[in-house]
Amino acid sequence: xxxxxxxxxxxxxxxxxxxxxxxxxxxxxxxxxxxxxxxxxxxxxxxxxxxxxxxxxxxxxxxxxxxxxxxxxxxxxxxxxxxxxxxxxxxxxxxxxxxxxxxxxxxxxxxxxxxxxxxxxxxxxxxxxxxxxxxxxxxxxxxxxxxxxxxxxxxxxxxxxxxxxxxxxxxxxxxxxxxxxxxxxxxxxxxxxxxxxxxxxxxxxxxxxxxxxxxxxxxxxxxxxxxxxxxxxxxxxxxxxxxxxxxxxxxxxxxxxxxxxxxxxxxxxxxxxxxxxxxxxxxxxxxxxxxxxxxxxxxxxxxxxxxxxxxxxxxxxxxxxxxxxxxxxxxxxxxxxxxxxxxxxxxxxxxxxxxxxxxxxxxxxxxxxxxxxxxxxxxxxxxxxxxxxxxxxxxxxxxxxxxxxxxxxxxxxxxxxxxxxxxxxxxxxxxxxxxxxxxxxxxx
Amino acid sequence: xxxxxxxxxxxxxxxxxxxxxxxxxxxxxxxxxxxxxxxxxxxxxxxxxxxxxxxxxxxxxxxxxxxxxxxxxxxxxxxxxxxxxxxxxxxxxxxxxxxxxxxxxxxxxxxxxxxxxxxxxxxxxxxxxxxxxxxxxxxxxxxxxxxxxxxxxxxxxxxxxxxxxxxxxxxxxxxxxxxxxxxxxxxxxxxxxxxxxxx
Ligand SMILES: Cc1cc2nc3c(=O)[nH]c(=O)nc-3n(C[C@H](O)[C@H](O)[C@H](O)COP(=O)(O)OP(=O)(O)OC[C@H]3O[C@@H](n4cnc5c(N)ncnc54)[C@H](O)[C@@H]3O)c2cc1C
Ligand SMILES: Nc1nc2c(ncn2[C@@H]2O[C@H](COP(=O)(O)OP(=O)(O)OP(=O)(O)O)[C@@H](O)[C@H]2O)c(=O)[nH]1
Ligand SMILES: [Mg+2]
Numbered sequence: 252x253x254x255x256x257x258x259x260x261x262x263x264x265x266x267x268x269x270x271x272x273x274x275x276x277x278x279x280x281x282x283x284x285x286x287x288x289x290x291x292x293x294x295x296x297x298x299x300x301x302x303x304x305x306x307x308x309x310x311x312x313x314x315x316x317x318x319x320x321x322x323x324x325x326x327x328x329x330x331x332x333x334x335x336x337x338x339x340x341x342x343x344x345x346x347x348x349x350x351x352x353x354x355x356x357x358x359x360x361x362x363x364x365x366x367x368x369x370x371x372x373x374x375x376x377x378x379x380x381x382x383x384x385x386x387x388x389x390x391x392x393x394x395x396x397x398x399x400x401x402x403x404x405x406x407x408x409x410x411x412x413x414x415x416x417x418x419x420x421x422x423x424x425x426x427x428x429x430x431x432x433x434x435x436x437x438x439x440x441x442x443x444x445x446x447x448x449x450x451x452x453x454x455x456x457x458x459x460x461x462x463x464x465x466x467x468x469x470x471x472x473x474x475x476x477x478x479x480x481x482x483x484x485x486x487x488x489x490x491x492x493x494x495x496x497x498x499x500x501x502x503x504x505x506x507x508x509x510x511x512x513x514x515x516x517x518x519x520x521x522x523x524x525x526x527x528x529x530x531x532x533x534x535x536x537x538x539x540x541x542x543x544x545x546x547x548x549x550x551x552x553x554x555x556x557x558x559x560x561x562x563x564x565x566x567x568x569x570x571x572x573x574x575x576x577x578x579x580x581x582x583x584x585x586x587x588x589x590x591x592x593x594x595x596x597x598x599x600x601x602x603x604x605x606x607x608x609x610x611x612x613x614x615x616x617x618x619x620x621x622x623x624x625x626x627x628x629x630x631x632x633x634x635x636x637x638x639x640x641x642x643x644x645x646x647x648x649x650x651x652x653x654x655x656x657x658x659x660x661x662x663x664x665x666x667x668x669x670x671x672x673x674x675x676x677x678x679x680x681x682x683x684x685x686x687x688x689x690x691x692x693x694x695x
Numbered sequence: 696x697x698x699x700x701x702x703x704x705x706x707x708x709x710x711x712x713x714x715x716x717x718x719x720x721x722x723x724x725x726x727x728x729x730x731x732x733x734x735x736x737x738x739x740x741x742x743x744x745x746x747x748x749x750x751x752x753x754x755x756x757x758x759x760x761x762x763x764x765x766x767x768x769x770x771x772x773x774x775x776x777x778x779x780x781x782x783x784x785x786x787x788x789x790x791x792x793x794x795x796x797x798x799x800x801x802x803x804x805x806x807x808x809x810x811x812x813x814x815x816x817x818x819x820x821x822x823x824x825x826x827x828x829x830x831x832x833x834x835x836x837x838x839x840x841x842x843x844x845x846x847x848x849x850x851x852x853x854x855x856x857x858x859x860x861x862x863x864x865x866x867x868x869x870x871x872x873x874x875x876x877x878x879x880x881x882x883x884x885x886x887x888x889x890x891x892x893x894x
Contacts, residue, residue: 351876487771494762
């Protein structure tokens with residue numbers, strides 16, 4: 252341990268592991284440590300015993316739930332957009348060979364008290380009760396415009412400059428009603444709030460295109476994919492990449508105290524009385540609590556069930572978006588369900604999550620609209636956690652701190668944060684565009 | 696004969712063992728037919744694929760070599776995940792490596808799924824003069840733990856192909872196929888047209 256490293260990475264969350272991998276591939280000498288005896292930090296997947304230890308103290312899980320190790324319960328649940336940035340990073344780094352994915356069965360949206368499928372093809376769109384017949388015709392015109400829109404081909408712009416025209420103005424042109432707009436904004440463009448309406452329409456059009464392209468990718472009922480054995484596999488896969496390129500791994504290292512010189516620049520990390528020297532430190536907020544500030548809180552519920560979520564066509568993996576307006580809230584609520592079909596639970600079991608940006612101190616009450624959709628549960632856990640962002644100046648202290656995952660976070664912001672940090676650390680830019688639209692998959 | 700009588704299966708195979716026991720050398724001997732006296736500690740490549748044609752099946756191996764994470768007891772559980780077979784290697788000239796191998800056997804029994812096939816391999820059999828672990832000792836331990844046992848040499852190729860054929864045969868017999876997911880590849884996607892239909 253008493254060697255000198257270019258970079259010491261603290262915490263094995265997804266962001267830290269991607270960075271560790273990228274830096275090792277660049278030829279930097281990396282030491283990667285975690286205070287826990289498992290990989291993944293806040294983005295780990297827990298087995299049943301670990302879950303009980305975290306939420307129920309000394310109680311033991313009931314035997315009828317099955318073997319502890321058949322469970323992989325994400326602490327930071329998300330699906331991966333099939334054509335999104337995370338997939339591009341996976342392909343760019345060739346980490347895909349360590350992972351196996353399956354498409355997610357369905358994407359649903361909560362509308363006027365009911366759960367509806369987000370149509371994934373024209374047949375479903377025609378049958379969907381989300382819109383009336385005339386509204387469908389208007390919406391179809393809008394969708395065809397979006398589909399044909401190419402940013403650098405003015406012929407497809409129908410005379411509009413989408414960097415100026417607002418989303419509201421664009422949609423008004425097609426005469427769509429309030430419900431359709433809510434559906435497009437939250438269930439297709441995946442906006443979390445309603446600011447997008449008064450912003451230039453280009454962003455929303457791009458998001459809709461990404462949704463459509465992702466949907467087209469794997470012929471599934473949703474635009475999402477998800478790894479077998481849970482998201483906890485992702486940090487492990489990038490950690491392996493780092494190790495293969497010479498990164499040194501040490502788990503279960505208590506303390507991990509970052510050491511500074513008089514000028515406030517990082518000089519090393521101490522654990523168990525030994526200090527490893529380094530030029531730079533990369534870490535999650537929990538390793539440098541004095542250099543971050545709280546920016547929000549996430550409320551969530553984790554349920555173990557023996558049935559799929561009702562009204563989702565028996566989907567064994569599914570996302571339901573509950574747009575803020577439908578609940579009279581300021582932020583959307585998300586339901587996420589995965590099951591034994593993705594190897595995250597024993598046969599017959601389902602894991603469901605309800606999460607949202609916390610607006611109160613009472614998660615059980617706040618999350619009720621989502622929980623009501625689950626039906627009976629075998630077990631349920633409630634939790635609120637704080638989100639942090641760095642406030643230091645990395646050019647002065649050489650500390651590069653990631654931002655906490657928000658429950659409402661998707662992998663887009665995760666990858667953005669990673670790419671920005673990579674550029675701050677190395678002065679280089681990773682070009683993912685070469686891999687763009689190259690993601691396809693083969694059944695093995 | 697009916698061609699489809701020959702099934703094909705994909706199997707993840709993992710290697711475990713002390714540093715320098717010869718894990719990488721065994722794989723390189725099998726996959727590339729090569730051996731190097733100066734095989735470096737594994738960095739840079741730790742994943743190989745190799746197809747093995749048997750009478751009963753065609754087996755495509757995904758071979759995972761350790762990448763040093765085990766050095767500080769930090770091997771990720773994903774390493775074992777979905778593995779159909781594990782090869783635990785020791786070096787017959789090092790008693791320490793045999794002791795480590797026994798630890799790995801217990802670790803695999805704890806971590807991996809029950810259908811996994813495990814083999815104990817005593818490598819560097821060409822170095823008979825320097826032998827510290829007797830054949831009987833290894834065989835005995837393997838028997839007690841229900842493992843297949845082979846003495847190999849990556850240098851002379853003794854028993855190396857036999858090792859992988861043995862695994863292939865066992866997997867073909869077991870026939871339970873593990874994963875059903877898809878791999879993401881980097882190749883031009885063939886889109887199925889638009890989401891929003893019709894037109
Ligand atoms: C538990 C859970 C919580 C979720 N929370 C949210 C949430 O809070 N808000 C939400 O919109 N979706 C949320 N989702 C959906 C999630 O965002 C998608 O899985 C995500 O879009 C996949 O992104 P990606 O990184 O794979 O693709 P990306 O390439 O990252 O994303 C696709 C594109 O859509 C945009 N985009 C995607 N998701 C969002 C987002 N969340 N906010 C703003 N822009 C986005 C990005 O700008 C990007 O251009 C949640 C899903 C689950 C299961
Ligand atoms: N004589 C002899 N030498 C061998 C044999 N197998 C490997 N070696 C040598 O032993 C050394 C270590 O072999 P590796 O294949 O790198 O061992 P490893 O288990 O992959 O080691 P790590 O990657 O460090 O964990 C190299 O110098 C090899 O040339 C063998 O069968 N006979
Ligand atoms: Mg090796």
